[in-house]
Structure formats: structure tokens, C-alpha cells
Amino acid sequence: AQKVTQAQTEISVVEKEDVTLDCVYETRDTTYYLFWYKQPPSGELVFLIRRNSFDEQNEISGRYSWNFQKSTSSFNFTITASQVVDSAVYFCALMTGTASKLTFGTGTRLQVTL
Amino acid sequence: DGGITQSPKYLFRKEGQNVTLSCEQNLNHDAMYWYRQDPGQGLRLIYYSQIVNDFQKGDIAEGYSVSREKKESFPLTVTSAQKNPTAFYLCASSSRFYQPQHFGDGTRLSIL
Numbered sequence: 001a002q003k004v005t006q007a008q009t010e011i012s013v014v015e016k017e018d019v020t021l022d023c024v025y026e027t028r029d030t031t032y033y034l035f036w037y038k039q040p041p042s043g044e045l046v047f048l049i050r051r052n053s054f055d056e057q058n059e060i061s062g063r064y065s066w067n068f069q070k071s072t073s074s075f076n077f078t079i080t081a082s083q084v085v086d087s088a089v090y091f092c093a094l095m096t097g098t099a100s101k102l103t104f105g106t107g108t109r110l111q112v113t114l
Numbered sequence: 115d116g117g118i119t120q121s122p123k124y125l126f127r128k129e130g131q132n133v134t135l136s137c138e139q140n141l142n143h144d145a146m147y148w149y150r151q152d153p154g155q156g157l158r159l160i161y162y163s164q165i166v167n168d169f170q171k172g173d174i175a176e177g178y179s180v181s182r183e184k185k186e187s188f189p190l191t192v193t194s195a196q197k198n199p200t201a202f203y204l205c206a207s208s209s210r211f212y213q214p215q216h217f218g219d220g221t222r223l224s225i226l
Contacts (some may be wrong), residue, residue: 046155047214098211102147104157107155
């Protein structure tokens, strides 16, 4: 069975602080993909990144960076110099199998204040 | 612009009533999905379809039904058998295996 754990339910930071959102996954499949989505207060899910199980390179996109470590089954997400617009719920998700079904974590609510 | 349209945004259901949530996409995606989100929880898969006229149950299909008569449409019916339907429902689509799913804006369903 697939499982995604986001142990941090809610994080509050002051603007310009760096923040890391943790994600730990479980799967027996050797081929899988990991995703991060952002859910702003309006409700829709916005795709942020996809990473496959064979590519452990870290990725940076502007203020966002992702650290994928197969040895610890983790795919952590860091926001550098956070901004109020980053306030949202962030979901980590795991995709396995040809049906491309996503298994979501329970999400981390990030609150960035001035 | 291409995207996924869910309607209505808010929906109220009376006891014993079936209600249908609409999901339309113009992204030419083959696969479509329905998720349910409860407060403080992640998304759980209700049904998915990888091709027209075919669909499979997800993790929480009981009390729900779907159809896929057209590639661009994947309506979800919440039947009276679903005893706790109050939730936020999200529809998604993707182009092929392992591609990101794109989501609609969601429908919030409540019981009257």
C-alpha cells in the first residue's frame, strides 16, 4: 500500500523567514513519482513540482527548492524568504502504477505573517 | 483558456436526494478523477476514468456513481446512500501516465 505522511499540521512564520515542509512516503514500487501541490484559500490545487524515483537531483525554482532523498523516503520542500502570498495548504502526493492514481498526505497549512 | 470547470461552486442536498456535480475539461486529457476533501484531511480518490466508457472505483466509492460518455465530461452523482456527503469535491484530469493532474476549482456540498 502507498502512504504519504506530512507530520507538520500547521506552521506559522514571519515574512522573510525560510521554512521547510516535510514529506515522508512509503511504497514498494520501484517506479513512482512524487508531487507537491499548493491549495490557496480559493480551493483549487496548483501543481508545483513532479519528481520521478530515478532522479534524486535537488531542484530549485526561484524561492522554492525540493530535496529528494530515497534513503530516507523523503521529499521535503523549502520556501526561502517566505512571503504572505505563500500562505496556503501544501500537499505532498505519491503516484504509482499505470492508472496514475495519486495518494495524498494530509497537508501542511503554512501561515506567513507580516 | 484550457482548463477544468466544475459546477456548481456550492450545492445543497436534502435528505434522500441524489445530486450531480459537473466536471468538464477542454485540455484533451484522457484520464479524469474525482476526489473528496474533508477539513484537515488530504484528498481521497472516489472514482477515476482513463478512457471513455470506462471507469474504476477509488478508495471511497460507496455512495457515489459516475459516467464517462464523453472524453471531456466526468459527472459525479452523490446518491442518498452516501450518509455523510458534506465535503469539498475536486475533479482532476491528466494527459497520460505519470503526468501531473490538473484540478478544477471544486464544489462544496452541504446537507440541508
